[in-house]
Amino acid sequence: MSVTLSIDAMGGDFGPKVTVPAALACLRKNPDLKLIMVGDEIVLNGLLADAKLTFKDRIAVHHASQVVEMDEAPQKALKNKKDSSMRVAINLVQQGLADACVSAGNTGALMATARFVLKMIPGIERPAIISTLPSLYGHTHMLDLGGNVDSSAEQLYQFAVMGEEVVKAVENIDKPKVALLNIGEEDMKGNVQVKAAAKLLENSSLNYIGYVEGNSINAGHIKVDLIVTDGFAGNIALKSIEGAAKMISVKLKDSFSQNILTKLVGLIAYPVLKSFKDSIDPRLYNGASFIGLRGLVIKSHGGADALAFETAIHLAEVEVRQAVIRKISEKIEKALEQKVSA
Amino acid sequence: MSVTLSIDAMGGDFGPKVTVPAALACLRKNPDLKLIMVGDEIVLNGLLADAKLTFKDRIAVHHASQVVEMDEAPQKALKNKKDSSMRVAINLVQQGLADACVSAGNTGALMATARFVLKMIPGIERPAIISTLPSLYGHTHMLDLGGNVDSSAEQLYQFAVMGEEVVKAVENIDKPKVALLNIGEEDMKGNVQVKAAAKLLENSSLNYIGYVEGNSINAGHIKVDLIVTDGFAGNIALKSIEGAAKMISVKLKDSFSQNILTKLVGLIAYPVLKSFKDSIDPRLYNGASFIGLRGLVIKSHGGADALAFETAIHLAEVEVRQAVIRKISEKIEKALEQKVSA
Structure with missing residues (x-):
């Protein structure tokens, strides 16, 4: 085709x-x-x-x-x-x-x-922006990443439904694990919209697994295929991760640039550092879909x-x-x- | 004393x-x-x-x-x-x-x-949680990190006023640079609360410098002393950064554990990697104040x-x-x- x-x-x-x-x-x-x-x-x-x-x-x-x-x-x-x-x-x-x-x-x-x-x-009701982020388990899809600043529970639910189709299509899996981004994993946590969206998702045909916290985007304790959030929190999470990755790579580079000895060590370690750098290369995750x-x-x-x-x-x-x-x-x-x- | x-x-x-x-x-x-x-x-x-x-x-x-x-x-x-x-x-x-x-x-x-x-x-009106995060310029203070899930403009303004006093006291500086966390730096960006809080801060005696995005927490283009946000976005940013740091450190470790040769290189690079690890050690940033x-x-x-x-x-x-x-x-x-x- x-x-x-x-x-x-x-x-x-x-x-x-x-x-x-x-x-x-x-x-x-x-x-x-x-x-x-x-x-x-x-x-x-x-x-x-x-x-x-x-x-x-x-x-x-x-x-x-x-x-x-x-x-x-x-x-x-x-x-x-x-x-x-x-x-x-x-x-x-x-x-x-x-x-x-x-x-x-x-x-x-x-x-x-x-x-x-x-x-x-x-x-x-609203278009959303979905993209892929690297994780310890391969990668995770997340939406919305900035299309909407305030999202109702119904909109979060729609994001989940749309996102599920993207993940199914792109990853070739049947029942992607869907989670809501929140500030804790317990039921009582979260704002009104998130709690109401959780109710909608629990009663849906989606494979909804509950709340996850921000650390689950890159390194949670379980694999999640799709993380659903509003565009405000989603964009802030995405950019915060970008900032963290940049700071860490600058500090890593600095550590190998201290003096002639550390530079020599850097030269020896270059192939390993290069393979590390490639493994978290953000260019391989470029591209967000408007859905x-x-x-x-x-x-x-x-x-x-x-x-x-x-x-x-x-x-x-x-x-x-x-x-x-x-x-x-x-x-x-x-x-x-x-x-x-x- | x-x-x-x-x-x-x-x-x-x-x-x-x-x-x-x-x-x-x-x-x-x-x-x-x-x-x-x-x-x-x-x-x-x-x-x-x-x-x-x-x-x-x-x-x-x-x-x-x-x-x-x-x-x-x-x-x-x-x-x-x-x-x-x-x-x-x-x-x-x-x-x-x-x-x-x-x-x-x-x-x-x-x-x-x-x-x-x-x-x-x-x-x-509400207590907030403030803590310090490492940045390319040393570190940045941020609040609220999860005390409140929904915050009005007035509450965000109060967080800024309280946060400024913490930064002044802890850092011994006169006029800390205060920014609002948002999904873009332009005036038109953001939700209703953030835009209204920006107005309050512009008309205050605080050294308010405008909006910053999530990447400014760790690695913005300018130094910011205090980043103000609601507890939902703040907690998600904080945890997202934790997750990113964890994933990156696991991948770095993995790169040096590939085979006997990379392990040998890791041994040679150990002192440099150790000094890198120390420079981003989260234990040195532990402790959040309820204010x-x-x-x-x-x-x-x-x-x-x-x-x-x-x-x-x-x-x-x-x-x-x-x-x-x-x-x-x-x-x-x-x-x-x-x-x-x-």
């Missing part, structure tokens, strides 16, 4: 310098992949002249005259940037010309535009390099092949029918 | 096995320190027979017949454990027989008991070992010497007066 993705080629901190080499690497690896590079056609045609000869109709350039700035207010971008690479890339999904869109652009603008252009799946929309949009980290952006493109490809959006829609439709008949 | 602390000697996962050696280590280091060990007098007198000869009147045992379990519901502990080591240790503070109390016991029970026995500082109460209670991590518990005792000592509670009370009184006259 061939997969066509639209790429916001101008998005992110580095634009085509990152998106183009990442796109080419993906085309080399996946013979069934087609990419539409959206952005300034003069720039892109220049960069892709050779690639067009190599990949022929597997790569195309689609012109867009504007670029959404990384710090632009979402509503302004929506109003004033109707021909931005971001907007046009999403339009292609809406028009059925691409199966999904990948962008490293401004998260808020991407979410607002995706929501405006693609619309919500009927029955879903709840009637089309698939994958958000890459703004500061992604080519390898990281490649991971995001690959994620889009997997989710398209696994028909994640269709599966979420069907699941939500069923859930709504059950509610009506209940 | 002599400082007297009451120690919940039975609290925590390990009880006297940890609290007693930690207490003795502190007494050895600080000739002005006096400790009242609260708990089962038969057990404690047995363990402290030699110490009483060495430290004479600097160590005393105060009997308490009960122990609060680590998973006991706070309200049950409050009702049924009136002679627990935790309760009696807090009573000693209320009665003026100790300047502060240190416990590694059940957080919820400790908070409920402290609040019941010591009462709030007039004008403060907003009319007496000082320091919570140690339940799983603390003797070194970690020693850090918590030391923190209590510093905060007593710096009269943190008195300074918070005065500050709050002043803030209330300004409000009345405004």
Whole structure:
């Protein structure tokens, strides 16, 4: 099955310098992949002249005259940037010309535009952002990572239902273990929304295992496949983990840079330290999916390099092949029918 | 100035096995320190027979017949454990027989008991938990770490006012930089409470620098002295960081345990890895202060070992010497007066 993705080629901190080499690497690896590079056609045609000869109709350039700035207010971008690479890339999904869109652009603008252009799946109140984080047991999926600042119990429940479909599709497992992020594992812990969401999940068909604390994201005492939380706590957890990893890697580097002797030891230990570094490489976890929309949009980290952006493109490809959006829609439709008949 | 602390000697996962050696280590280091060990007098007198000869009147045992379990519901502990080591240790503070109390016991029970026995500082709506976390710039203080699940803008503002006094006293700085934890640095980001709290802080006398994201706790682009958040997000951030650090240290260890060669490299790199490990040792950050109460209670991590518990005792000592509670009370009184006259 061939997969066509639209790429916001101008998005992110580095634009085509990152998106183009990442796109080419993906085309080399996946013979069934087609990419539409959206952005300034003069720039892109220049960069892709050779690639067009190599990949022929597997790569195309689609012109867009504007670029959404990384710090632009979402509503302004929506109003004033109707021909931005971001907007046009999403339009292609809406028009059925691409199966999904990948962008490293401004998260808020991407979410607002995706929501405006693609619309919500009927029955879903809010789109959510889901991504994968490394853990002692491999990795864990988590949502929402910043799409929503306040979430009701019903919305948290919907996140769980949508997230389950993503995990089932991407991981090829039947009954993913679903947990709610909380500040303790006991029933009495948590805020009103979390406690009410727990009730909804206990009475659902999901494999709900209860509350987990923040440490369970990376290193809990049991494996969890999906952690559900609101976008405020989720984003703070995600960024806190990023900060911790950065501080630890700086301190590790510092320890080996103390003096000539420690530097020598660092040289000897280099291959081991390199394999360690690779094992926690955040670039291998780049790519978050916006779900709840009637089309698939994958958000890459703004500061992604080519390898990281490649991971995001690959994620889009997997989710398209696994028909994640269709599966979420069907699941939500069923859930709504059950509610009506209940 | 002599400082007297009451120690919940039975609290925590390990009880006297940890609290007693930690207490003795502190007494050895600080000739002005006096400790009242609260708990089962038969057990404690047995363990402290030699110490009483060495430290004479600097160590005393105060009997308490009960122990609060680590998973006991706070309200049950409050009702049924009136002679627990935790309760009696807090009573000693209320009665003026100790300047502060240190416990590694059940957080919820400790908070409920402290609040019941010591009462709030007039004008403060909720007590908060404040602690120190390592950062690229040394360390950062953060509150609330789990005392409150939902916090209004006014409460977040009060946390900032109280937190500033703790940072000033402990760090000996004049105008600590205060930030609000949020999911972005732009004005438009955040939930209703955070946005309203930002307004209150902008109009206050505090050195408020704006929003920071989760990564700023350990590794932001600028130094922040105090990060203010509600207890739900704060606790999740704290635990997420714990999980990240644990996963990274396990993966680092794994990298050096691959085979005989990597193990050999690990042996050579041992002193450097040890100095790295020491630089992020969480035991050196153990101890969180409950603030907003009319007496000082320091919570140690339940799983603390003797070194970690020693850090918590030391923190209590510093905060007593710096009269943190008195300074918070005065500050709050002043803030209330300004409000009345405004």
